[in-house]
Amino acid sequence: MIGVIADDVTGATDVAAALGRAGLRTVLALNTEAPLSEQDLTTVDAIVVGLKTRSISVAEAVQASLEALRALRSAGATRFYFKYCSTFDSTPEGNIGPVTEALATELGVGTVVTTPAAPIHGRTVVDGHLLVDGVPLQETHMAQHPITPMLDSSLERLLAPQIAGGIGTLQLETVRAGAEAVTAAIAVAATSAGAGRVAHVIADALEESDLRAIAEAVDGHALVAGSAGLVGAIAEREPASGRKLGAPAPGRTAIIAGSCSRRTLEQIAAFRAAGGASHHVVAQPGDSAEGLAAAALAWWDAQPGNASALIYSSSPAAERDARIPNVGELYEDVAGIVARGLSERGVTRMLIAGGETSGAVIRELGTAAAVVGAEAAVGAPWIHDTERDAHLVLKSGNFGGPDFFVDVALAGGTR
Structure with missing residues (x-):
C-alpha cells in the first residue's frame, strides 16, 4: 500500500486524483486520526493524509508529518511519498526540507529523490530550475504570494538553507537515458550527503515520460518526495483496481x-x-x-x-x-x-x-x-x-x- 503525506488539503486531493487516475482505490484522510475500518484497509491501494503544514512552524510541521507517517505505517503502508506543492511553496526555513529529512530519518532512508515537476499542470524542471508554463518561478504570480513569495527558480538554492544533508541532481539527459542511468546517478548522488545525513536528489522532468523513467528507477524506494506528478507515475506501475470513479449528481452548489x-x-x-x-x-x-x-x-x-x-x-x-x-x-x-x-x-x-x-x-x-x-x-x-x-x-x-x-x-x- 502507498501512503502519502500531503502538506495541505488541496495538495492531498491533487495527489489523490493522480492515484485515482492511475486506477488505484484511494481514501483521503484529513487528519491523522481519521477512522478507517478493517474493510477500508483491505480494499484500498493508497491512503492520502492531508495536513495543513505548509506555512506553520518547522517544529509543528515535522511533528504532524511524523504522526501521519506512523499512522500510515500502522494502517499497512509500506511505501511513502511526501507531497508538496508543484510551485515549491516554502520559506527559507522550510517546511519542505525539514519534513523530508525527518521522514527519511524515521524510515532509515539515506537518499530521497524529489521533484516538483507536474507537466500535466505546466510545472517542469530543467537544469534544476522550476518553470511554470515555461516561465521561471520568480517571474510568475508566485513572486507576490502573500505567505510564501517565491523569488528564485533554482531548486537547489531554495532547498539548501532548509536542510542539513547534501543535494544531488538528475539532469534531463540522464533521465532520458533511462531508468538504469537514473539509478546509477542516484547512487552517485547518495555519496554527496556525507555519513549520517540525507541526500536530496533533485530530478529534472519536462514530460510525463521523464517522470515514468524516474518512477521506474525509484521502484522499491521507501520514501520519495515531490508534487503529484511523480507519485502519479509511480502509481501507474501498480496494478489498477478497475474501480470506476463517481461524481455527485448536478445540483445547487x-x-x-x-x-x-x-x-x-x-x-x-x-x-x-x-x-x-x-x-x-x-x-x-x-x-x-x-x-x-x-x-x-x-x-x-x-x-x-x-x-x-x-x-x-x-x-x-x-x-x-x-x-x-x-x-x-x-x-x-x-x-x-x-x-x-x-x-x-x-x-x-x-x-x-x-x-x-x-x-x-x-x-x-x-x-x-x-x-x-x-x-x-x-x-x-x-x-x-x-x-x-x-x-x-x-x-x-x-x-x-x-x-x-x-x-x-x-x-x-x-x-
Whole structure:
C-alpha cells in the first residue's frame, strides 16, 4: 500500500486524483486520526493524509508529518511519498526540507529523490530550475504570494538553507537515458550527503515520460518526495483496481473562494460574467470573522432556493488592506464559519478554492475521511464525506480552467 503525506488539503486531493487516475482505490484522510475500518484497509491501494503544514512552524510541521507517517505505517503502508506543492511553496526555513529529512530519518532512508515537476499542470524542471508554463518561478504570480513569495527558480538554492544533508541532481539527459542511468546517478548522488545525513536528489522532468523513467528507477524506494506528478507515475506501475470513479449528481452548489491566485480571480470573473450570484467578503478594520460570516450567510439566505452562488474573499494584491493584521487568517476563519453554516442549511455540494481556505473549511465541517471520486478538473476531484453525505471539491488556487466555477456550479443549478 502507498501512503502519502500531503502538506495541505488541496495538495492531498491533487495527489489523490493522480492515484485515482492511475486506477488505484484511494481514501483521503484529513487528519491523522481519521477512522478507517478493517474493510477500508483491505480494499484500498493508497491512503492520502492531508495536513495543513505548509506555512506553520518547522517544529509543528515535522511533528504532524511524523504522526501521519506512523499512522500510515500502522494502517499497512509500506511505501511513502511526501507531497508538496508543484510551485515549491516554502520559506527559507522550510517546511519542505525539514519534513523530508525527518521522514527519511524515521524510515532509515539515506537518499530521497524529489521533484516538483507536474507537466500535466505546466510545472517542469530543467537544469534544476522550476518553470511554470515555461516561465521561471520568480517571474510568475508566485513572486507576490502573500505567505510564501517565491523569488528564485533554482531548486537547489531554495532547498539548501532548509536542510542539513547534501543535494544531488538528475539532469534531463540522464533521465532520458533511462531508468538504469537514473539509478546509477542516484547512487552517485547518495555519496554527496556525507555519513549520517540525507541526500536530496533533485530530478529534472519536462514530460510525463521523464517522470515514468524516474518512477521506474525509484521502484522499491521507501520514501520519495515531490508534487503529484511523480507519485502519479509511480502509481501507474501498480496494478489498477478497475474501480470506476463517481461524481455527485448536478445540483445547487456553493463556491467559497479565498485564493488570490490569478486563475481563481479569472474563475470568479467568469462566474460573475455568466450571471452567477456572488458576495464579496471585504474586511474593514475591527471586523470579526463571525460578523463577516453572518453577513455572507444572510446574503445566501436571500438567494433563490435552487441557485448556486459564490462567496469569496479573493482579491488582487493591490486591493488588499494593509491596515488589517493577519487578514489572511481572518478570511480563512470566515470561510470555515460560512461552510459550517451552509452545511447546517442542507447544502451538500461545495467547491472550495485555495489551500488555506480548504483547510479551514475541512476543520469547521469536521470532515475526517472521504472517498476520492472523479475529477471536476485535473487535480481537483470530487471527494465524498460519507458521514455527512457531503460532496466537496478542494481546489488549489491555480487549478481548473477559467470557466471552472461556471461548469461545476451553474451547470447544476439555476442562475
